[in-house]
Amino acid sequence: MAYNRPTLGIVLFLVLLVIYATKTKNFFTMFQLKDIILNSTLAIALAAVGSCIVLISGGFDLSAGATVVLLNVTLVTAYTRGAPGGIILWSVICLAIAIVVGLANGFLVAIIRLPPIIATLAMSFILQGIALLVMPTPTGMVPPEYIDFWTGAVGGIIPASLIFFILLFLFLFVLKNSSFGTNIYAIGSDEYAAFLNGIPVVRVKLAVYVLAAFFYGLSGLYFTAQMGSGDATLASPLLLSILAAVVVGGISIGGGKGAFSGSIVGAAVMNMTVVVLFVVGVSSYWGPIANGIVLIGAVVLTAFWNRRATKP
Amino acid sequence: MKLFKHARPGNSPEQARAVRALIGNLPVSRLLSSWAFIAVLAGFSAIFVRHILSPQGMNSILLLTSMMAMASLAQGFVILVGGIDLSIPMIAAYSGIFLNWFAKNQNGPLVWLIPVVLAFGCAIGAINGAGVVFLRVHPIVMTMGVAAILEGAIMLFTSGTSKGNAPAALGWFVAGEIGGVYVSVLVMILLAVVVGLFQSYSAFGRRLYAVGNNRRAAKLAGVRVKLYEFLAYVLCGFFASVLGIMITGFVRQAYIKMASQYLLVSIAAVAVGGAQMNGGKGHHIGTLGGAIMLSLLSVILAAFMMPEGVRNIVFGFIILVAVIGIREKKVGL
Numbered sequence: 306m307a308y309n310r311p312t313l314g315i316v317l318f319l320v321l322l323v324i325y326a327t328k329t330k331n332f333f334t335m336f337q338l339k340d341i342i343l344n345s346t347l348a349i350a351l352a353a354v355g356s357c358i359v360l361i362s363g364g365f366d367l368s369a370g371a372t373v374v375l376l377n378v379t380l381v382t383a384y385t386r387g388a389p390g391g392i393i394l395w396s397v398i399c400l401a402i403a404i405v406v407g408l409a410n411g412f413l414v415a416i417i418r419l420p421p422i423i424a425t426l427a428m429s430f431i432l433q434g435i436a437l438l439v440m441p442t443p444t445g446m447v448p449p450e451y452i453d454f455w456t457g458a459v460g461g462i463i464p465a466s467l468i469f470f471i472l473l474f475l476f477l478f479v480l481k482n483s484s485f486g487t488n489i490y491a492i493g494s495d496e497y498a499a500f501l502n503g504i505p506v507v508r509v510k511l512a513v514y515v516l517a518a519f520f521y522g523l524s525g526l527y528f529t530a531q532m533g534s535g536d537a538t539l540a541s542p543l544l545l546s547i548l549a550a551v552v553v554g555g556i557s558i559g560g561g562k563g564a565f566s567g568s569i570v571g572a573a574v575m576n577m578t579v580v581v582l583f584v585v586g587v588s589s590y591w592g593p594i595a596n597g598i599v600l601i602g603a604v605v606l607t608a609f610w611n612r613r614a615t616k617p
Numbered sequence: 618m619k620l621f622k623h624a625r626p627g628n629s630p631e632q633a634r635a636v637r638a639l640i641g642n643l644p645v646s647r648l649l650s651s652w653a654f655i656a657v658l659a660g661f662s663a664i665f666v667r668h669i670l671s672p673q674g675m676n677s678i679l680l681l682t683s684m685m686a687m688a689s690l691a692q693g694f695v696i697l698v699g700g701i702d703l704s705i706p707m708i709a710a711y712s713g714i715f716l717n718w719f720a721k722n723q724n725g726p727l728v729w730l731i732p733v734v735l736a737f738g739c740a741i742g743a744i745n746g747a748g749v750v751f752l753r754v755h756p757i758v759m760t761m762g763v764a765a766i767l768e769g770a771i772m773l774f775t776s777g778t779s780k781g782n783a784p785a786a787l788g789w790f791v792a793g794e795i796g797g798v799y800v801s802v803l804v805m806i807l808l809a810v811v812v813g814l815f816q817s818y819s820a821f822g823r824r825l826y827a828v829g830n831n832r833r834a835a836k837l838a839g840v841r842v843k844l845y846e847f848l849a850y851v852l853c854g855f856f857a858s859v860l861g862i863m864i865t866g867f868v869r870q871a872y873i874k875m876a877s878q879y880l881l882v883s884i885a886a887v888a889v890g891g892a893q894m895n896g897g898k899g900h901h902i903g904t905l906g907g908a909i910m911l912s913l914l915s916v917i918l919a920a921f922m923m924p925e926g927v928r929n930i931v932f933g934f935i936i937l938v939a940v941i942g943i944r945e946k947k948v949g950l
Contacts, residue, residue, distance in 0.1 A: 419940055422701070422757065423894045427936040430881050434929025441924065545765055548758065556757045584670070592770030597762040602752045 312604060313592035314554045320578035330583045341464040341580055342573075345457050350530040350572035353550040354473065354518030357568035358480075360551060361558030363493035363514045364414060364421040369521055370544030371432035372406050376525030378436045381445035381535030392451050395502070400522040402405055406432065407518025408566055415510035429540065431585075436537040443536035455530035469527075470569070477565040486565075489513060493560030541595070549600040550575045555607055576600065632873060654889070655910045662917055676802070678916050683805035684863055686908040688879040689886035690812060691856035693904045696887050698829045698849040700749055700756035700896055704764035705857040706876040707740050711767055712861030713871030714775060735858050741767065742854020746847035771873055801863055813901045825849060830898065885932045886911050888939040911935075 352369050359366040376399045383395040390398075402602050405526070406428070413424040457465055480486045487511045491499040554571030556563030578595050622792045668824045688705055695702045709764030712734045716921035741763065816822035827835040828845045836842045860879065892899025911932065918928055 352716060365757070380821070402733060403836060413937070417941060419937075420894055423888070423936065423940050425931045426884065430933035430936070431930050434926040434931075434933060437926030437929065438924060439926075441926070477884065545761055548761065552758065558758060588770050590772035591771075592769065593765040597765030597769070600765070601762040605748075605752050605757050608753055 312555070313603070314398055314476055314567060314574050317553065317574045318570060318577060321574065321581050324581050325552070325577065325584055328581075340605040342576070343464050344531060345580075346569075346573045346576040347466045347469055348524055348531055348570045349543075349546050349550050349575060350470070351520050351524035351527060352556070353568035353572045354477065355517035355524070356547050356563065357551045357554065357556045357563065357565060358489065358520075358555055359421075359513055359517045359561060360558060361493045361563055361565070362489045362510060363496060364510065364513065365425060365558075366514070366517055367412065367422065367425040367544065368406065368429040368432055369411060369517075369547045370540040370542075371429040371436065372403055372518060372521040373525040373528055374540045375406075375432045375436045375439075376403055376522055377532070377539075378440035378445075378535040378537050379531045380526070380529050381447060382439050384421065384447055385445040392448055396526050397523060399439070400519065401523065403518045403522025406521075407515035410518065411511035411514030414514060415507045429544070433537070433540050436540070440535050440537045441532065443538065444536040447533055452530045452533060455547045460468065470617055474566060477569075481565055485509070485512070490561055493562075495561070534596050545593075545596055545600070546575055549603070552600055557607065558604065569602075629677070646895050652906045655906060655913060656914045658910060658917065661664060661860075662913070662920075665917075667828075674916075677798050678912055679802040679805075680867070682909050682912040683801045684842050684860060684867075685879065685882050685912050686805050686809060686905055687856055687860040687863060687885060688876070688883040689890070689904045689908045690808070690901060691853040691860065692851040692883035693887050693890070693892065693899065693901055694825070694856075695756070696884075696892055696894060697825055697899055698846045699832075700846070700850070701760065701884070702745060702850065702853050702857075703757065703760040704745060704767065705853065705860070706739070706874075706878075706880050707764040707767040707771070708738055708854055708857035709861030709864060709876035709879065710871065710873050711771055712738055712858040712875070713865035713875060716862060716865055717871040718775070727844045731862065734862060735855060738854040738861070739851050740854070742851040742857070743847070745854065746850030749850065750843050750847045761809065768873065801866075809901060813905075826898075829895075847863065881909075881929065882911055885936045885938025885939075888936045893938060 342533075352373055356366050356369050361379070379402065380392075380395055380399050383390075384392055410425055410428055413419045413428070414421045417424075455465060488499070488504050491502070492502055492506055492509055496506060551568050552570035552571065553574045554563065554567030554569070556567050556571075575596070578599060579592055581594060582591055583589070688709075691705055692702055716734050717735065718728055720730055745756075745760050745763055748754045748763070749756045752759075754762075760944075778888075824835070824840045824845050826840065827840050828842050832842055860876060864875050868875065887899065887904050888894065888907070889906035889910060890899060890901075890903030890905070892903065905911070914931065914935075915928060918931065
């Protein structure tokens with residue numbers, strides 16, 4: 306069932322962690338653990354979890370980056386313009402928007418039967434357009450309590466993000482062992498066979514896209530807290546990071562393979578890559594290059610690994 | 618499955634053959650939609666924004682069209698074999714920046730610069746193709762990764778700034794006029810015709826279709842599937858490079874984001890032009906029609922002072938509508 310273990314990802318993460326530790330003093334301070342490692346990873350990790358659910362079910366979701374960005378600009382604009390309701394209400398509204406997007410995606414893919422790549426690609430353009438309309442230039446701000454809620458520490462000691470990670474892992478564990486989770490893998494492996502076996506393909510697919518969008522929503526909320534402002538132009542780099550995270554986590558693009566938690570590992574690796582680059586003193590221009598190389602490299606390696614393993 | 622598509626109960630074989638000879642292999646029904654749309658848009662603008670349809674306005678539209686057409690042509694090749702290329706804007710930007718950097722405002726270096734730049738485009742296309750075809754990386758992942766690497770490379774190369782202006786000769790090539798029509802438009806028409814003929818009537822073109830339509834069948838029929846898929850990406854890189862040169866010539870400058878809007882456009886034009894997104898069906902005439910329609914739409918939107926976001930939304934919707942309209946009905950699931 307879940308064949309691609311995220312072992313490659315875990316190994317990479319540990320290697321990068323060691324490199325990072327040797328290059329910085331004060332490694333074990335709260336600041337390091339919380340801000341550099343946990344907080345920066347969580348935003349991408351949440352979105353990556355959403356993406357990987359879709360990917361494992363055999364679909365594709367190119368609208369991830371755009372959804373996160375749309376939520377980001379909507380939330381920031383609502384707060385900055387003093388829209389009634391306060392930030393909590395608008396966070397909920399944003400989550401609702403995310404679910405609507407997920408429904409739209411699911412509708413296009415599961416019911417109208419469009420190829421997921423085109424459907425979500427078109428959707429990403431539409432969402433990007435809406436985001437640009439809402440916030441043409443990067444601006445805005447969010448209340449410090451909001452930022453603190455998501456990125457701070459409970460009681461000053463336990464990072465909020467750590468709690469979120471634990472919840473995330475718990476959720477994924479439950480998902481994996483549920484029939485819904487099994488259905489996802491089944492559809493991803495062989496959709497027709499799953500159908501013949503009585504799995505309600507259409508409903509599961511729809512649910513998958515909605516669930517993914519929900520995670521993009523959470524990611525958008527977290528991302529907003531982390532950035533503290535809004536930026537409508539970040540959709541493409543975000544998508545790249547999310548995709549890289551999922552792939553590095555050992556999830557196969559074709560579907561049916563990979564562990565859900567791999568996406569979290571992958572996000573951690575991508576984050577550590579950027580951190581290590583920074584700490585080693587390499588120009589920030591290498592960031593996108595590193596992303597691209599890791600992305601392609603991870604796919605090739607995973608495919609290679611698989612091919613060897615399946616030989617008798 | 619009808620062996621002779623135009624054989625109908627009422628037609629005689631001679632009539633069917635005549636129809637076939639006339640429209641050749643063109644899947645007319647697929648192509649009609651984009652041209653019908655154009656007619657509608659033209660009518661709309663005649664009523665509401667008449668000045669667009671003046672010779673001056675038309676020239677501007679056609680200039681935009683020729684650039685969109687170049688991007689769409691590039692994307693068309695790759696979609697035909699069942700892939701997609703998200704790195705077109707970066708290849709174009711890279712070509713333009715490279716050209717500007719080394720030309721240093723003079724016409725002379727263009728002689729060797731342009732072939733070099735075009736070769737670069739092909740090379741990057743080749744890298745894309747190698748990854749997709751030989752390393753079996755998914756086209757989205759591969760082209761996205763290559764685009765990211767290119768972006769970083771450009772930034773490193775230019776240290777974030779864009780130097781130099783495009784040489785004058787390049788400017789003429791794009792926006793100079795022959796008989797009142799922009800040179801680049803003529804070039805576009807020429808290229809479109811050549812590529813279109815090539816696509817339908819050459820062995821190469823036919824094999825591209827075969828590969829996109831049914832890989833296994835093509836392979837069993839003796840077509841070197843991998844080679845043709847690979848070449849499709851190379852061609853894409855080539856035309857992306859041409860696009861970069863054109864934009865640089867027109868804007869006289871080159872910068873990283875200069876072609877970023879063309880990605881959405883290229884996919885939309887191909888989709889609207891009747892191509893099937895999984896590959897195998899579609900023709901450059903349709904894609905060209907798509908490019909014309911989208912450029913017309915862009916100009917109309919601009920005339921109504923619509924912000925950029927609206928354009929994205931509209932184009933996205935158009936892609937959806939086009940793909941929904943053209944999809945094949947599946948049996949079973």
